Amino acid sequence: MNDPRAWPGSVRVFADYDRDFRLDADVVVVGSGPCGAVAAYELAAAGKSVVLCEEGPPFTPADYEIDGALSMSRTMREGGLRFTSGTVLPTMQAIALGGGSLVNSAMCNRTPDFRFQEWAEEAELSRTSRAELEPHYDAIAEFLGIAATPDEVQGRRNLLFRDGCKALGYSAESCPRNVVGCRGSGECFTGCRPRAKQSMDISYVPAAIRLGAQVLTSVRVERILASGRRATGVEGRVAAPFTGAPGPSFRVDAKAVVLAAGVVATPLLLQRSGDLANASGQVGEHLQFHPGTSVLGVFPDPVEPVFGATQGYQSLHFLREGFKLETLWAPPGVLAVRMPGLGHPLKQALLDMRFASVFDGIVSCRRSEGRVRERGRSLHPAMRWTFHPDDAAVLGRAIWHMAEIFFAAGARKILPGVAGVPDELHSLAEAEVLRTRRLRPSDIVVASTHVFGTTRMHGDARRGVVDEDLKAHDMDNLYVVDTGVFPRSPAVNPMFTGMALARRSALALAGRV
Amino acid sequence: MLVGIALAVWALVRLALGYPRRDPALRQLSARDQAFVRAAADAVFPPGGALAISGAEAGTLAHVDRYVASLSPRSRVLIRLLFFLLEHATLFFPAPGWDGFRRFTSLTPAQRAAVLEGWGRSPLAVRRTVFQSLRAVLTMAYFANPTVLRAMGLAPLAIESPVVDADLLYPPIGQPRSAVRATPADRERCVPRTPLDPHGPLDPAYREPA
Numbered sequence: 001m002n003d004p005r006a007w008p009g010s011v012r013v014f015a016d017y018d019r020d021f022r023l024d025a026d027v028v029v030v031g032s033g034p035c036g037a038v039a040a041y042e043l044a045a046a047g048k049s050v051v052l053c054e055e056g057p058p059f060t061p062a063d064y065e066i067d068g069a070l071s072m073s074r075t076m077r078e079g080g081l082r083f084t085s086g087t088v089l090p091t092m093q094a095i096a097l098g099g100g101s102l103v104n105s106a107m108c109n110r111t112p113d114f115r116f117q118e119w120a121e122e123a124e125l126s127r128t129s130r131a132e133l134e135p136h137y138d139a140i141a142e143f144l145g146i147a148a149t150p151d152e153v154q155g156r157r158n159l160l161f162r163d164g165c166k167a168l169g170y171s172a173e174s175c176p177r178n179v180v181g182c183r184g185s186g187e188c189f190t191g192c193r194p195r196a197k198q199s200m201d202i203s204y205v206p207a208a209i210r211l212g213a214q215v216l217t218s219v220r221v222e223r224i225l226a227s228g229r230r231a232t233g234v235e236g237r238v239a240a241p242f243t244g245a246p247g248p249s250f251r252v253d254a255k256a257v258v259l260a261a262g263v264v265a266t267p268l269l270l271q272r273s274g275d276l277a278n279a280s281g282q283v284g285e286h287l288q289f290h291p292g293t294s295v296l297g298v299f300p301d302p303v304e305p306v307f308g309a310t311q312g313y314q315s316l317h318f319l320r321e322g323f324k325l326e327t328l329w330a331p332p333g334v335l336a337v338r339m340p341g342l343g344h345p346l347k348q349a350l351l352d353m354r355f356a357s358v359f360d361g362i363v364s365c366r367r368s369e370g371r372v373r374e375r376g377r378s379l380h381p382a383m384r385w386t387f388h389p390d391d392a393a394v395l396g397r398a399i400w401h402m403a404e405i406f407f408a409a410g411a412r413k414i415l416p417g418v419a420g421v422p423d424e425l426h427s428l429a430e431a432e433v434l435r436t437r438r439l440r441p442s443d444i445v446v447a448s449t450h451v452f453g454t455t456r457m458h459g460d461a462r463r464g465v466v467d468e469d470l471k472a473h474d475m476d477n478l479y480v481v482d483t484g485v486f487p488r489s490p491a492v493n494p495m496f497t498g499m500a501l502a503r504r505s506a507l508a509l510a511g512r513v
Numbered sequence: 514m515l516v517g518i519a520l521a522v523w524a525l526v527r528l529a530l531g532y533p534r535r536d537p538a539l540r541q542l543s544a545r546d547q548a549f550v551r552a553a554a555d556a557v558f559p560p561g562g563a564l565a566i567s568g569a570e571a572g573t574l575a576h577v578d579r580y581v582a583s584l585s586p587r588s589r590v591l592i593r594l595l596f597f598l599l600e601h602a603t604l605f606f607p608a609p610g611w612d613g614f615r616r617f618t619s620l621t622p623a624q625r626a627a628v629l630e631g632w633g634r635s636p637l638a639v640r641r642t643v644f645q646s647l648r649a650v651l652t653m654a655y656f657a658n659p660t661v662l663r664a665m666g667l668a669p670l671a672i673e674s675p676v677v678d679a680d681l682l683y684p685p686i687g688q689p690r691s692a693v694r695a696t697p698a699d700r701e702r703c704v705p706r707t708p709l710d711p712h713g714p715l716d717p718a719y720r721e722p723a
């Protein structure tokens with residue numbers, strides 16, 4: 001068992017598909033992101049035969065591009081250029097074995113109890129609380145080695161956040177992450193070259209293969225097969241890496257179907273499979289994000305931001321006020337996109353980046369919503385979303401607090417990136433404008449990588465798509481386990497809660513097939 | 514009739530004529546796109562100053578072409594529309610001066626900078642978004658140049674990847690599984706796992722040429 005090539009399961013890659021094929025399984029799982037990978041593993045661990053279908057390819061370090069733009073064009077859907085209409089919100093969804101975990105910052109936060117209580121009230125849930133999910137969080141944490149980011153790999157840019165928070169009396173926590181042996185390269189966004197991040201492709205997916213799961217990469221599921229209230233399998237085509245060019249067709253017949261294609265893709269699959277599981281009319285509705293923005297602070301001495309965990313520190317101090325603050329790093333070319341101006345002043349500002357740290361704030365919106373629909377008959381989404389002025393005002397408060405933390409940590413200037421406010425603010429007094437002005441949605445450049453809501457869990461079958469086991473209300477054996485099931489924002493980064501819910505669901509399903 | 518013909522001739526001249534020949538080494542961008550990206554890159558990152566290398570010198574054009582080639586057909590069209598829009602939007606948002614209505618690539622460097630500044634500082638959010646989109650494409654391309662990242666002290670560090678179980682399962686993308694070279698013994702190979710030194714050696718692709 002020491003040699004993965006002798007494991008009972010298998011993985012197929014693009015070069016393996018030379019003809020149409022058909023498979024049988026107890027359960028077919030669509031999507032190998034954090035939620036689908038956990039579900040596939042738990043089902044395999046329960047002795048079920050599992051086929052895991054993933055549209056993206058597996059990435060090895062040889063396939064990583066350190067350059068931000070080229071990396072995005074390979075790992076993200078629509079080359080990283082996906083955005084909503086309504087309010088223009090750039091958003092990224094990965095297409096890779098491991099889904100978002102390949103490119104994300106590995107922050108693993110547990111949703112606070114107060115938010116679970118709100119979910120329970122609003123979505124009429126009776127078994128979805130922090131206490132109910134704690135054993136699932138614990139099991140995943142143990143499996144992935146989730147732990148606080150050690151100080152020796154924080155780097156100065158993360159520690160400055162801690163110091164600023166401390167000086168102001170705000171809480172600051174070293175981020176818990178699914179990382180073992182971080183070297184502080186700050187490259188989580190383009191793939192972890194030190195192989196420290198326990199992304200699904202190197203953790204849960206191999207573990208599922210070890211237990212017998214068959215993993216099909218570079219296959220695009222195009223339809224869920226169903227007969228009455230029963231899903232009978234899935235079918236689709238092989239999809240060439242990066243171009244998506246269709247190849248041979250395939251079909252997997254299964255006793256149960258688990259959808260984990262992500263918040264954007266899962267509703268499209270349901271819509272294009274005869275509007276499956278949609279008696280409630282809620283599939284694709286309630287598209288929600290954590291819109292976020294970053295502020296850059298420049299310090300008197302070099303910060304050497306090239307070293308440090310990508311997102312090493314966070315503050316949960318303001319969760320009840322509706323926002324969360326974090327440190328942030330990304331490929332410099334991606335970060336520089338939010339620098340103001342052009343010409344020689346811009347070039348000078350770029351040279352300041354060595355002296356800089358970047359913080360970001362994300363809002364758990366109360367009133368901003370949208371929807372996702374098929375664009376034509378394709379699997380491409382048409383997403384519409386509107387940033388509500390009340391939520392934008394909350395983001396405005398987050399920006400002000402980031403300014404405060406920067407100056408408390410000794411920054412000599414900040415670049416707030418807010419329209420109508422000077423490009424650079426040199427003191428807390430100058431930054432006061434951020435506190436006194438109510439920012440409008442169009443004043444702030446926002447982006448988001450946290451998405452939820454399009455297949456929401458609800459106790460009332462008329463108002464939601466899945467029940468608390470994440471089984472579709474309208475179907476006997478169709479499950480949706482990605483973060484689309486969140487009825488509302490989880491208040492913190494979504495991955496860990498998505499995985500915990502997926503694990504609970506997979507254990508319930510394992511007892512039924 | 515005459516007015517119609519005159520308009521057609523004017524449109525032809527404005528839209529299609531007078532661009533330098535297309536660099537055939539670039540796969541995606543037309544002659545017009547290439548001229549626009551070159552001009553815009555130097556407006557955003559002009560030659561000289563603290564970071565001496567200009568947008569054009571940094572190879573921005575080649576990088577943008579490569580980036581556009583890697584996108585889906587729809588994203589490609591969107592990006593090229595963006596270039597087209599800004600090339601001709603001087604009809605509605607002219608550059609300073611009596612000749613400010615000329616297409617972007619025909620303006621002087623100072624006029625081009627003023628035009629882009631106008632988009633970036635516009636009270637209309639949609640104009641600012643257009644500017645940010647263009648600048649995002651150009652900035653990411655500028656930063657792809659190792660000289661730029663080295664000058665900024667932000668070049669990636671050298672990192673050796675250890676071999677993990679997954680490396681025995683997955684070949685490099687596009688290759689058959691027989692292309693997996695790692696063996697179980699490689700997992701024992703000693704690879705540094707200590708925190709990186711920010712002043713340590715750079716990734717080979719970003720090192721100064723000898």
Ligand SMILES: Cc1cc2nc3c(=O)[nH]c(=O)nc-3n(C[C@H](O)[C@H](O)[C@H](O)COP(=O)(O)OP(=O)(O)OC[C@H]3O[C@@H](n4cnc5c(N)ncnc54)[C@H](O)[C@@H]3O)c2cc1C
Nearest residue numbers: 031033035055099100104105106107221262482483493495
């Ligand atoms: C840059 C970035 C940074 C982030 N940082 C964090 C963080 O630090 N902490 C955190 O909690 N969250 C973070 N997130 C968000 C987090 O990654 C997502 O919430 C998480 O990945 C969602 O998991 P999922 O399994 O629901 O879906 P996904 O990860 O999106 O996985 C869905 C998978 O399904 C596949 N798929 C889709 N359609 C099909 C189809 N038709 N056929 C076959 N396969 C299909 C996709 O290719 C994809 O691999 C980040 C996201 C990004 C993009």
Ligand code: SF4
Nearest residue numbers: 182183185186188192
């Ligand atoms: S900071 Fe670097 S070493 Fe640490 S997990 Fe992220 S990519 Fe890996």
